[in-house]
Amino acid sequence: MTDYSNWSIEESKMLLQLMVDAASRGWRDANGMLSKAIVESGMQPTKKFTAPEEVWEDYFKKFIQLAQAEKKRPRTDNEGNISPSDTINKAGIMEKISLSIDSIAVDFRGVHSLLEKREKDREKSEMEKREKERQSCI
Incomplete structure (x- = not known):
């Protein structure tokens, strides 16, 4: 005290x-x-x-x-x-975390795009399948 x-x-x-x-x-x-x-x-x-x-x-x-x-x-x-070197080290760590988060976000966007493409391909395949079934019934 x-x-x-x-x-x-x-x-x-x-x-x-x-x-x-x-x-x-x-x-x-x-x-x-x-x-x-x-x-x-x-x-x-x-x-x-x-x-x-x-x-x-x-x-x-x-x-x-x-x-x-x-x-x-x-x-x-x-x-x-808090020494200047601690501040620099912490800034470096935060930059690495930021870059990692950015790369994860890019990877996630890539995965999301692939999933969307796959879903569209499935829908297209289903439509083609239905069209063939419809034509075979005619």
Whole structure:
């Protein structure tokens, strides 16, 4: 558990601002409680807030002392345990899955076309058979 008494005034203000933002987004249960699960469901799986560049610039303008004191940039630090190589590997895996799904879809379309052709051939054969039977009866 985090010892909030060691937080600076700026950090406490930021926490309050984030809590108000979360509450205004509806990230609370029926009793108005802000649970960890509810907050995490509104955040990305990396458990980091992401925002457009303008939002970060505004953040750094307001809290420049805090950013300088910590000497890190939230946009680029890797405390979320996701390294750039992990991101590249995951992107590669997703691309392979996507290509596999595309090839399966192509194969399925090919099988579907063959089944349709086979059905049409059966219908044609049945019609020819009926026509021959009809002509033989005449």
